Amino acid sequence: xxxxxxxxxxxxxxxxxxxxxxxxxxxxxxxxxxxxxxxxxxxxxxxxxxxxxxxxxxxxxxxxxxxxxxxxxxxxxxxxxxxxxxxxxxxxxxxxxxxxxxxxxxxxxxxxxxxxxxxxxxxxxxxxxxxxxxxxxxxxxxxxxxxxxxxxxxxxxxxxxxxxxxxxxxxxxxxxxxxxxxxxxxxxxxxxxxxxxxxxxxxxxxxxxxxxxxxxxxxxxxxxxxxxxxxxxxxxxxxxxxxxxxxxxxxxxxxxxxxxxxxxxxxxxxxxxxxxxxxxxxxxxxxxxxx
Numbered sequence: 001x002x003x004x005x006x007x008x009x010x011x012x013x014x015x016x017x018x019x020x021x022x023x024x025x026x027x028x029x030x031x032x033x034x035x036x037x038x039x040x041x042x043x044x045x046x047x048x049x050x051x052x053x054x055x056x057x058x059x060x061x062x063x064x065x066x067x068x069x070x071x072x073x074x075x076x077x078x079x080x081x082x083x084x085x086x087x088x089x090x091x092x093x094x095x096x097x098x099x100x101x102x103x104x105x106x107x108x109x110x111x112x113x114x115x116x117x118x119x120x121x122x123x124x125x126x127x128x129x130x131x132x133x134x135x136x137x138x139x140x141x142x143x144x145x146x147x148x149x150x151x152x153x154x155x156x157x158x159x160x161x162x163x164x165x166x167x168x169x170x171x172x173x174x175x176x177x178x179x180x181x182x183x184x185x186x187x188x189x190x191x192x193x194x195x196x197x198x199x200x201x202x203x204x205x206x207x208x209x210x211x212x213x214x215x216x217x218x219x220x221x222x223x224x225x226x227x228x229x230x231x232x233x234x235x236x237x238x239x240x241x242x243x244x245x246x247x248x249x250x251x252x253x254x255x256x257x258x259x260x261x262x263x264x265x266x267x268x269x270x271x272x273x274x275x276x277x278x279x280x281x282x283x284x285x286x287x288x289x290x291x
Contacts, residue, residue: 008034036065054088090143164202223252
């Protein structure tokens with residue numbers, strides 16, 4: 001952890017063993033706290049990838065960011081989770097999601113359930129995992145009796161309610177509301193603030209860490225130019241004054257981004273950020289500036 005913050009990098013590019021090893025070591029050397037493996041067809045298989053990452057690093061946590069839970073049988077998933085937890089000496093963070101890419105279900109020859117059904121399956125999976133963790137007959141056993149820390153990611157009311165009841169880490173996607181199975185859109189700062197307020201209302205006295213997936217990073221240019229380029233990239237979906245408030249867009253010099261992180265912590269309660277693999281090196285000066 002760097003100060004009050006944690007930073008993860010989500011690996012999304014399938015690679016050779018040597019390339020995977022190299023970039024996991026690089027992430028740790030750059031100061032990241034978490035190495036994550038995404039769960040999409042055409043990417044590295046999450047659990048083997050994290051076991052290998054654990055073998056070649058010593059400090060970083062290892063996270064599934066996030067599993068497409070409807071693809072998994074809960075009992076078989078419990079075996080893979082606790083086995084990976086054992087093989088990484090308890091460094092696993094388990095990230096679960098309800099799944100949202102209709103094309104992946106079709107490619108797998110599976111029906112694309114309604115959002116309600118996918119969240120139902122996610123809830124059944126969480127309860128089954130907890131039951132297995134507590135069962136002394138379950139082997140391999142988790143390193144901690146309660147199992148690895150649970151991250152639940154999503155934006156809808158039901159999944160965030162589920163996260164407020166069960167998750168150690170609540171992951172906000174930073175995407176806007178869209179029709180089920182439709183392309184994702186970029187949430188405004190007000191959208192994210194509303195989702196955070198919704199979760200706080202459901203948490204009650206329970207504590208949880210707030211995570212955000214960062215969609216855009218630009219620390220190589222001055223902030224004004226960076227925001228202008230971002231406005232072009234999103235094709236005017238949001239004007240510059242709105243983009244400047246987004247916690248999903250960290251733009252400016254490392255010192256300016258550090259200021260943004262502190263402002264976002266005050267406004268949204270965000271202390272754990274995950275950047276995408278292609279932004280790993282670019283975001284690293286921000287981590288250095290926080291030390």
